Amino acid sequence: MKVKIFHENIFTLQQGKKRFLATRNLTPGLEVYGERLVQVDEAEYRIWEPKRSKLAAMLLKKLPSPFTTTSKVLYLGSATGTTVSHVSDIVQQGVVYAVEFSPRTMRDMLPVCEERANIIPLLADASKPQSYANVVEPVDVIFQDVAQPNQASIALSNVQHFLKPGGYLLMSIKARSVDSTAKPDTVFKQQLKTLLEQDNSKLELVKKQKLAPFHIDHLGVVVKKTE
Amino acid sequence: MKTWFADIEINEDGSVAECSPCTQDVQQLAKRLLVFQADPKQIPLASFDPVKKAIECGFVSGKTEYYSLLQQTCIAATRLKIKNSYSPDLRIIHAVEALDDIDEAANLLAERLGIWYGEHFPEAGMLTENLAKFVAENGLRQDLPQDSQFRETALSSVGMEMDAEDGAIIKAFAADLSSLYERRHVIESYIRKNMEQLAPNLEKVAGANLGARLISMAGGLQSLSRMPSSTIQVMGANQALFKHLRGKATSPKHGIIFNHPLIKNSHPKIRGKMARALASSLSIASRVDAFSGRLNPVIKEKLDRKVLSIKEGDK
Numbered sequence: 001m002k003v004k005i006f007h008e009n010i011f012t013l014q015q016g017k018k019r020f021l022a023t024r025n026l027t028p029g030l031e032v033y034g035e036r037l038v039q040v041d042e043a044e045y046r047i048w049e050p051k052r053s054k055l056a057a058m059l060l061k062k063l064p065s066p067f068t069t070t071s072k073v074l075y076l077g078s079a080t081g082t083t084v085s086h087v088s089d090i091v092q093q094g095v096v097y098a099v100e101f102s103p104r105t106m107r108d109m110l111p112v113c114e115e116r117a118n119i120i121p122l123l124a125d126a127s128k129p130q131s132y133a134n135v136v137e138p139v140d141v142i143f144q145d146v147a148q149p150n151q152a153s154i155a156l157s158n159v160q161h162f163l164k165p166g167g168y169l170l171m172s173i174k175a176r177s178v179d180s181t182a183k184p185d186t187v188f189k190q191q192l193k194t195l196l197e198q199d200n201s202k203l204e205l206v207k208k209q210k211l212a213p214f215h216i217d218h219l220g221v222v223v224k225k226t227e
Numbered sequence: 228m229k230t231w232f233a234d235i236e237i238n239e240d241g242s243v244a245e246c247s248p249c250t251q252d253v254q255q256l257a258k259r260l261l262v263f264q265a266d267p268k269q270i271p272l273a274s275f276d277p278v279k280k281a282i283e284c285g286f287v288s289g290k291t292e293y294y295s296l297l298q299q300t301c302i303a304a305t306r307l308k309i310k311n312s313y314s315p316d317l318r319i320i321h322a323v324e325a326l327d328d329i330d331e332a333a334n335l336l337a338e339r340l341g342i343w344y345g346e347h348f349p350e351a352g353m354l355t356e357n358l359a360k361f362v363a364e365n366g367l368r369q370d371l372p373q374d375s376q377f378r379e380t381a382l383s384s385v386g387m388e389m390d391a392e393d394g395a396i397i398k399a400f401a402a403d404l405s406s407l408y409e410r411r412h413v414i415e416s417y418i419r420k421n422m423e424q425l426a427p428n429l430e431k432v433a434g435a436n437l438g439a440r441l442i443s444m445a446g447g448l449q450s451l452s453r454m455p456s457s458t459i460q461v462m463g464a465n466q467a468l469f470k471h472l473r474g475k476a477t478s479p480k481h482g483i484i485f486n487h488p489l490i491k492n493s494h495p496k497i498r499g500k501m502a503r504a505l506a507s508s509l510s511i512a513s514r515v516d517a518f519s520g521r522l523n524p525v526i527k528e529k530l531d532r533k534v535l536s537i538k539e540g541d542k
Contacts, residue, residue, distance in 0.1 A: 095294060103312035106309060110302065110306070113301075117294070117298060119298070120297055120301045122301060123305045123308045131263070131264045131267045132264065133267065133271055134231050134260075134270055134271055135301065137277050137278050138274055161273045181469075181472045181473060
């Protein structure tokens with residue numbers, strides 16, 4: 001397979017006509033959720049399936065990646081840690097604060113945290129950022145995938161408390177969880193309005209992009225904190 | 228302000244005025260973290276950098292040590308929190324789900340036994356649990372005891388002949404099925420017993436089975452008690468509800484609570500009113516159960532009065 005750099009620490013592997021997104025495995029030999037491991041010239045890569053990860057879908061839909069090797073990341077809605085493990089691959093010398101609300105899914109994520117030194121698990125409610133404010137430091141990137149009706153305001157309160165000036169918020173808005181009966185486009189507009197049209201929110205839309213065909217009725221959004 | 232590793236006083240210029248770092252004991256730190264999480268106060272301001280301050284305070288000597296200790300602490304805290312997150316109603320939820328699984332499996336097996344044994348002795352005329360018990364006890368029709376009431380019909384049966392080997396197989400199959408039915412009864416009485424302890428009011432109004440099912444569908448007694456009664460009324464009628472919300476149908480009158488005799492045995496004309504009265508009574512009962520846990524007979528009495536007035540009004 002031929003390896004190409006897609007973004008910093010994110011790669012694409014070319015096999016014939018097929019192209020896969022991948023990250024370099026932080027813990028060689030270990031897979032996290034049954035994903036394919038591929039060995040190419042001394043390095044091991046983990047295939048990153050866009051249908052299973054909103055972040056992967058966002059990257060493939062050409063939303064910019066703000067992650068660097070040393071990024072500090074606050075990850076809201078980490079679930080069982082599939083996407084978190086790829087973020088942990090990308091920010092090899094950084095830190096991922098992974099917030100998840102459900103004890104049941106957190107139980108599945110703990111083994112991932114134990115293998116990877118840069119993931120810090122927080123079993124907490126993302127809509128109450130003050131409950132983890134005594135642990136989390138100011139971060140470069142906030143990624144949010146929480147599927148809650150008040151997604152935008154959850155993102156906003158975390159951005160205000162934790163995002164460094166010049167940092168980025170990446171979120172995937174799931175229209176079906178905000179309002180199952182309204183038209184997705186209406187929901188997206190209303191959520192973006194909550195996010196961007198606050199007084200002194202200092203947020204600026206960089207790019208938005210629907211995540212179809214990987215995820216139906218999802219909108220990927222990248223927002224920058226200006227000052 | 229309070230951070231996970233120390234209580235810190237900060238000067239106006241941002242330097243550390245006073246700091247008393249905790250010891251590096253992971254379990255102690257984890258407990259401290261959980262206390263804050265449950266009741267956050269004196270939280271650090273935005274843009275406060277705990278990593279720098281931890282080094283300034285002398286809690287750790289460098290970043291690597293800080294992150295390693297933080298990770299260990301957070302993992303320990305998460306473990307503790309997961310361990311404490313299991314509620315007693317989880318046992319009931321699993322029991323109800325086990326009951327559903329048994330039903331599904333038992334129906335499938337009973338159907339098979341009915342067809343299989345029916346080839347041999349179609350005149351037996353029994354179904355499901357009775358048939359399973361009968362076959363498990365007696366086996367083939369030529370093995371029936373002398374005093375059996377089926378002796379006569381067995382002799383003149385039009386069914387296919389089976390030999391001892393067939394008999395052994397079908398008898399064992401029926402025994403397995405029969406023990407599945409027994410297990411079902413055991414689980415049912417387990418649910419009844421536990422419902423009386425866990426949610427006495429709900430048990431009184433809804434009955435043990437329906438009550439347990441409501442708890443299981445809501446995901447716990449606490450979450451059931453937080454539901455509005457209109458949600459309880461249509462819980463289990465999801466398809467109909469969403470069809471209604473999309474504007475394509477009338478609103479559903481009842482979901483899982485249809486199984487309550489009050490609704491099932493009522494005339495369709497008053498089922499809507501009954502469902503509303505029952506649902507509101509259920510939601511009150513679940514709230515009393517979730518927050519006091521003592522039986523309050525008034526709830527059931529009020530429902531009975533309401534039911535009477537609905538029936539009167541209908542006449």
